[in-house]
Amino acid sequence: MERRxxxxxxWVENIKELNQSSAASLLILKDDKVVLEHYSGKHSNHNARPITEASRFNVASVRKSYLGLCVAYAIHDGEISGIDDYISHYFDDLNPEIIGETTIRHLVTHTHGLEEKANGELIxxxxxxESWAYKGINIKLMAQLINNLYGMPFTELLREKVFLPMGFHQTWWETEHSDELVRVIINPEENGEDATGSTEDGIESNLFVSTQELASWGNLFLNKGKFNEKQIVPQQVIELATEIHTPPEVNKEFPRHGFFWYVHDLPRELSEMGDRVPAGSYQIIGVTGPTLLVIPEYNVVIAKMYNKKFNYxxxxxxxxxKEFSNIAADTFKE
Structure with a gap:
């Protein structure tokens, strides 16, 4: 391993111990080449397999970047006429007094102001x-919308447009546990939990990805939709997904977003990226510890994985x- x-x-190993995760991995792509690949720990706390390149982690909210690409596709394909379309144009079953003037832009930037009660009531x-809040209702609504527009779940749309052309076979929303799936640690004193779901439609947090394929997913964005010199995804779709779309009137302390990606422009109090990260970088994270950081200025993609739920x-x-992204940026700053 290079000293740099x-x-x-x-840092990754120290946080693994601090957070009592049983597993960690780190993969860095620089100029389309793997410059670092690191795996440590086991699939769970007790009598578990070691982590390898075949291990697939539950990436929780990282799945939003996959949905976001489909939303960008829908606009590019004309299925959605524009980012500022009112969602009332697409949902006949929602209370018009509640959804009001909510747009696609608001849903993909977490500025919609909606919440869903336990009984399913929208409030x-x-x-x-007017503000920013990280909720799950926007994911549910956008997943349903893509399903309605294309007549298939967004997961199948991704399989057709991206996963098959790129040869992905370690990225999917799993419904049955298998040996390559890493369990999620909730209580460090207990064995990890099965994080598979009941459906493959992308609404549940049951996306499992290998570290290599997560990095390749980020590299697809870095290369503006090209894979092996072939344009897999239209460049306009990638640019739409990773440009800042947050309404400018949202308080400056809140993060800025593309289509669910956190996009860095300047240091913000509630941003997930540090002040030494170059502007134009973008990132997606999950509650189980994964981070996918893309730094176009350095032509770098960094994929980090853990399997422990909740904060460090x-x-x-x-x-x-912020500390992780700053160290990452420092590593490649000339």
């Missing part, structure tokens, strides 16, 4: 575009996310 990567690997917490240590999780 030692600090980043050390409003703030007016669209005794500090706010944003502290650790």
């Amino acid at each position: 990567y030692e600090k980043l690997v050390s 409003r917490e703030f007016q669209p575009g 240590g005794n500090k706010n999780y944003l502290y650790y996310l």
Whole structure:
């Protein structure tokens, strides 16, 4: 291992211990080449297989980047006429008084102000575009919309347009546990939990991805939709997914988003990326610990995996996310 990567690997291992994760991995692509590949730990706490390149982690909310690409496709294909379309144009069954002037833009940037109660009732917490809140209802709505527009779940759309052309076979929403799936640690004193779901439609958090394929997913975006010199995804689709679309009136402390991606422009208090990360970088994370960071200025993609749910240590999780991205940026700064 080159010395330049030692600090980043050390950080990943230290957080693994601090957070009591049983597993960790780190893969870095620079100029389309693997420059670091690191695996450690086991699939669960007790009597488990070691982590290898074949291990597939539950990536939780990282799945939003996959849905976001489908939303960008729908706009590119004309299935959605524009990002500022009111969602009332697409959903006849939602209370018009609640959804009001909510747009596609609001849903993909977490500025919609909607929430869903346990009984399924839709409520409003703030007016669209006035603030920012990380909720799950926008994922449910956008997944349903893509399904309605294309007549198939967005997962199948991805399989057709991306996964098959790229040869992905370690990226899917799993419904049955198998040996290559890493279990999710909730309580470090107990064995990890099965994180598979009941459907393959992408609404549940049951996406499992190998570290290699997660990095390749990020590299597809870095290369503006090209894979092996072939244009797999139209460049306009990638650019639409990774440009900032957050309404400018949203308070400056909140993060900015593309289509669910966190996109870095300048240091923000509630951003997930540190102040030393170049503008134009973008990132997606999950509650189980994965991070996919793309730094176009350095032509770098970094995929990090853990399998422990909830925040690290005794500090706010944003502290650790910013620290990781800053160390990553420092590693490649000339």
